[in-house]
Amino acid sequence: MDKIRIGIVGYGNLGKSAEIGIRQNKDMELAGIFTRRDPLSINTVTEGVPVYHLDASETMKDKIDVMLLCGGSASDIPEQGPMFAGMFNTVDGYDTHANIPDYFNTINNIALKAGKLCIVSSGWDPGMFSINRLYAEAILPEGNTYTFWGKGVSQGHSDAIRRVKGVLDAKQYTIPKENAIETVKRGLMPELTVREKHLRVCFVVAEEGADKKQIEHDIVTMPNYFSDYDTDVHFITQEELDKEHSGLPHGGVVIRYGKTGLYGENSHTIEYKLQLDSNPNFTANVMLAYARAAYRLNIEGVTGAKTVADIAPAYLSLRSGEEIRKDII
Amino acid sequence: MDKIRIGIVGYGNLGKSAEIGIRQNKDMELAGIFTRRDPLSINTVTEGVPVYHLDASETMKDKIDVMLLCGGSASDIPEQGPMFAGMFNTVDGYDTHANIPDYFNTINNIALKAGKLCIVSSGWDPGMFSINRLYAEAILPEGNTYTFWGKGVSQGHSDAIRRVKGVLDAKQYTIPKENAIETVKRGLMPELTVREKHLRVCFVVAEEGADKKQIEHDIVTMPNYFSDYDTDVHFITQEELDKEHSGLPHGGVVIRYGKTGLYGENSHTIEYKLQLDSNPNFTANVMLAYARAAYRLNIEGVTGAKTVADIAPAYLSLRSGEEIRKDII
Numbered sequence: 001m002d003k004i005r006i007g008i009v010g011y012g013n014l015g016k017s018a019e020i021g022i023r024q025n026k027d028m029e030l031a032g033i034f035t036r037r038d039p040l041s042i043n044t045v046t047e048g049v050p051v052y053h054l055d056a057s058e059t060m061k062d063k064i065d066v067m068l069l070c071g072g073s074a075s076d077i078p079e080q081g082p083m084f085a086g087m088f089n090t091v092d093g094y095d096t097h098a099n100i101p102d103y104f105n106t107i108n109n110i111a112l113k114a115g116k117l118c119i120v121s122s123g124w125d126p127g128m129f130s131i132n133r134l135y136a137e138a139i140l141p142e143g144n145t146y147t148f149w150g151k152g153v154s155q156g157h158s159d160a161i162r163r164v165k166g167v168l169d170a171k172q173y174t175i176p177k178e179n180a181i182e183t184v185k186r187g188l189m190p191e192l193t194v195r196e197k198h199l200r201v202c203f204v205v206a207e208e209g210a211d212k213k214q215i216e217h218d219i220v221t222m223p224n225y226f227s228d229y230d231t232d233v234h235f236i237t238q239e240e241l242d243k244e245h246s247g248l249p250h251g252g253v254v255i256r257y258g259k260t261g262l263y264g265e266n267s268h269t270i271e272y273k274l275q276l277d278s279n280p281n282f283t284a285n286v287m288l289a290y291a292r293a294a295y296r297l298n299i300e301g302v303t304g305a306k307t308v309a310d311i312a313p314a315y316l317s318l319r320s321g322e323e324i325r326k327d328i329i
Numbered sequence: 330m331d332k333i334r335i336g337i338v339g340y341g342n343l344g345k346s347a348e349i350g351i352r353q354n355k356d357m358e359l360a361g362i363f364t365r366r367d368p369l370s371i372n373t374v375t376e377g378v379p380v381y382h383l384d385a386s387e388t389m390k391d392k393i394d395v396m397l398l399c400g401g402s403a404s405d406i407p408e409q410g411p412m413f414a415g416m417f418n419t420v421d422g423y424d425t426h427a428n429i430p431d432y433f434n435t436i437n438n439i440a441l442k443a444g445k446l447c448i449v450s451s452g453w454d455p456g457m458f459s460i461n462r463l464y465a466e467a468i469l470p471e472g473n474t475y476t477f478w479g480k481g482v483s484q485g486h487s488d489a490i491r492r493v494k495g496v497l498d499a500k501q502y503t504i505p506k507e508n509a510i511e512t513v514k515r516g517l518m519p520e521l522t523v524r525e526k527h528l529r530v531c532f533v534v535a536e537e538g539a540d541k542k543q544i545e546h547d548i549v550t551m552p553n554y555f556s557d558y559d560t561d562v563h564f565i566t567q568e569e570l571d572k573e574h575s576g577l578p579h580g581g582v583v584i585r586y587g588k589t590g591l592y593g594e595n596s597h598t599i600e601y602k603l604q605l606d607s608n609p610n611f612t613a614n615v616m617l618a619y620a621r622a623a624y625r626l627n628i629e630g631v632t633g634a635k636t637v638a639d640i641a642p643a644y645l646s647l648r649s650g651e652e653i654r655k656d657i658i
Binding site: 017021046097100126133134138141262273275278313318329 | 636
């Protein structure tokens, strides 16, 4: 059987995780890593991986089946998504929620013209959490859906703290409030503010002699990032930060509470929960499963942009239809 | 907009639940209930519902879009599934696991010839649990999947107890063992026997003067049903049974524990958990969501048998693709 030839675009945490994740999928092989940097400057995690400059990709249209776009959603994906959709089947984890409809339409037009299949906004949120929100709402039309994130590291919030005057380094944990989750599970269908749902806990390394009171004030009052939340700030040393907070754990839960029965007398709870030691490892693995789907669907003649909502679960699995019916259903 | 015209075949707990569940789906209407009994003997839960004899269904091929097969898997569905697949799009909850592959092939041949789409083995297990096993395995190829059921009423086991000499009535609860679930979540990837996973608790009403020691012995040693489990037997009065154990709650959890990273150093847990006040209400609601999918796919020209693994999530939702991308992804 020919293996699915995967290309990785962007070699940060997510790209490295994809490189490692491919090894768990025996129907895939890594065809190359594509970077904006000098390819000779890249030391890959595994041995024998060809590294190319991004510009070389257009000469490799027949050597790669699916490109995994592993750059950031702020600036990389909006540029690379449309560029690669004209040349390759792609999978990305574009997660700027407000722009997903426009991004989808842009990719859809390009991919339809190019005859390629591009799965946008995969990963776990958007991604697995999205389809769980969708399934749960379809099954329990009368109810409410809640998404809680964490405990986990938010890289965007950690970066924001690092830009505060007097801060050398920082890590921010998003922590769901247990009492809010309990209220949801008890079926009270609460309207929850952002402050009621999550706590933000910051571990900060300050410059020597910096005004810690001022740093704390600058963090907790920061609009969009912290001002709407209860935020705890802890000052620690760089050594402590490196030792205790070097990982990228994350997770969360989607809960739908709904009612059925002639008088709404029966309550039901659907809960989808993730606990992840490594956010990028897990996200890459989700994207790889969708790369398998993109490859298969495109062979069947399907083109254009798709989201995880448009992909039947069987396309993600290495198992045949017969095996699925025998062993999984 | 034309509503999806749903027919219900079989009017037990599941059929009644479907009748009630349709009212939560504004794009559906109940076209009729079909029964083997005398239609005049049926009192429907809601008013104004036409009730027909099963034999009348063949004259109504153009009046019903999807037939929900709500009979039992032991004898009803194996007979009714093939019969209706030749005339209608259908959704069933066929759950005799060992026979699903053969049943699927039978239905597939008939439905392909008839140009109909038939979704087999929907519900929650098989059904939602199946696709969660599938998704989780595809995302975490290196790991183990565990399914626990309960706390909930097993109707098959309750029926088995009622057949024991000296028993007037009974209810059996399947209860997952918390320490087994904890072992799984801690990542120990245990090999668990059936005895280690679930406890069976029986509430039994005995005939006056019956030998309770003998009844208990007959229950706990019953092959297939109880002999491989730890089983608790409690004798109670009919009044207590009716008052405390009249519901049909159920639920359960699918857990996959897997590892990623170059050396398997990162652990991940995916958990899908259901807590259901009414097993038949919830099962009917899942089947109705798949009825929407069957209707839409057949309009697109898709025919044959499908399982939940073959259906993209978006087909279950009342929302348009645009709405899904804007509000759910």
